[in-house]
Amino acid sequence: MTQRPDYKAFPDQRGHFGRFGGRFVSETLMAALDELETMYRRLKDDPEFQADFDRDLAHYVGRPSPLYLAERWTEQLGGARIWLKREDLNHTGAHKVNNTIGQALLAKHMGKQRVIAETGAGQHGVASATVAARLGLECHVFMGEEDIRRQKLNVYRMKLLGADVIPVTSGSRTLKDAMNEAMRDWVTNVDDTFYIIGTVAGPHPYPMLVRDFQSVIGREAREQSLAQAGKLPDALVACVGGGSNAIGLFHPFLEDDGVAMYGVEAAGDGVETGRHAAPLSAGRPGVLHGNRTYLMEDDNGQIIETHSVSAGLDYPGVGPEHAWLKDIGRVNYVAADDTEALAAFREVTRVEGIMPALESAHALAYARKLAPTMGKDKDIIVNLSGRGDKDILTVAEIDGIHF
């Protein structure tokens, strides 16, 4: 085996993870990204900034989130012990808020009074609207018209929080188009606006700073595993859309060679059908939304529509650090389809009394296959990245129930 890379040295000064990442944006945004990077590099080692961040995570988000041993489910599967990292218990119901707290603090330090965000399922939009309300910032959330229709409850939640939800009618009217529109807004209002990107994608320094803010998940899980299981876990499992919850869990364990990692993409109707959202499993490297990464594209390099029961995984790209971790073989990227995710959703709800988000259910679906192949003395940590309340209407619709 080749020598282990120094994971902490990535991205490099120009935001590259190997051949991935970088800063592929129009010239107007280059100065704003430089400004953000300079500010972030200064603040990330500033004890006062870190203390503010930690305090908000403790008292506003409710961290640390528990590491919960799913005993009944473990017994039922008959293999490795399954531990759930309970990001679903965070304020606003998912891991997304870890990042919006951090970026809102940055916005405050940079004196920006207006924040914008893109959202797919609405979780990042809600988490952005939440921190904006708390800091008294003006907040605009871009959301595809199609997603607005699918996620009415989250749209209303954002409005109650005082955010302006802007329907995006271009392209496929989903998350990728919302991100395009947020970029267009940012170019236009770059002087007074902070763009809160919701995942570990986008131009440098976003993949780096979102990862750093989300790494609290893995740092806690590592300590909790040592304290509760008496050892490091043998495997980590997390779902990957853009990949922020996965990188947050994985990153603090990258140097622990004995910890296997599985990133689970959305296979939709099945990777072989072409109707999926699994660029790492079935895509090609390309450039979108400011970074080079694996993408779902046609033969002419046009981005194609994705399919998944979970709106939060319905994205044709993925964070560049994942693309790199795939190429160097440190993380295994696999996929779970809609049917498997729904089965895991139902099973964990019934056996553990925990209703996972459909995104997180993809990770659970893979853990369900992995656990029986491992011994009973082994430990798996699954990132339960969000709660399933927002998905109840989707599942009801599949069951033929309309409210």
Place this chain on the structure above:
Amino acid sequence: MSRIETTFARLKEQQRKALIPFITAGDPGLEVTVPLMRTLVEAGADVIELGVPFSDPMADGPVIQKACERALAAGTGLPDVLAMVREFRRGDDTTPVVLMGYLNPVECMGYERFAETCAEVGVDGVLLVDLPPEECDEIAPLFKERGVDLIFLVAPTTTEARISRIAEAASGYLYYVSLKGVTGSASLNVDEVAARVETIRNLAQLPIGVGFGIKDAQSARAVSRVADGVVVGSALVSQVAAHADDPMAMTAAVSEILAGMRAAMDKP
């Protein structure tokens, strides 16, 4: 000398400024583009910027977004755009053609194959909106050795240090984005543009084209007083959209706007 250099040199001698229309290739159909390019030349174009349609045109406003959607719906891919330039060259060996678009279709085709085909069909310059000089180390030499210019944007937010860096990487001309915003945005402030162009001139030797926000003969004339070239896109593309079903009317409308700009720019 390249076609772009020759064109700017000739204009300088005539004390005229370059009129640089932009249209999206394949909008609203593949067969429309080459005849429309010839119309542009007849109406007074000095350089043609030909937009390569992309599914996610992040720097463009609604007019060019819709043009991309129409072109993609018609099945326009990068190889088709290159074929259009080849066809255009059969009747016009002097008007420079610059491809303007986003990086991903080029990555998908492969840098080497793209650069090679550009040189072969007669593309003179390439402007990739989401490719800043920081990321161009791989592609730049491929263009350079084939004599294809790599054209870069300069924005209102670009620092002087960056302008120098961009000027070093660029050839052909510099494209100054007149405002913070997307293509087809409101209106530009000529005094601000004049001041910025002056700053760029002190740092770069290349001709400077100005685009974004030029809507009519009056704004074209005003910008031509301070810059070397005037780029007009959305104002033309919206006429293509308005007459998508009537090629004759489309040609007439586009000609009228461009000829009006030409006249206003050339008026002493």
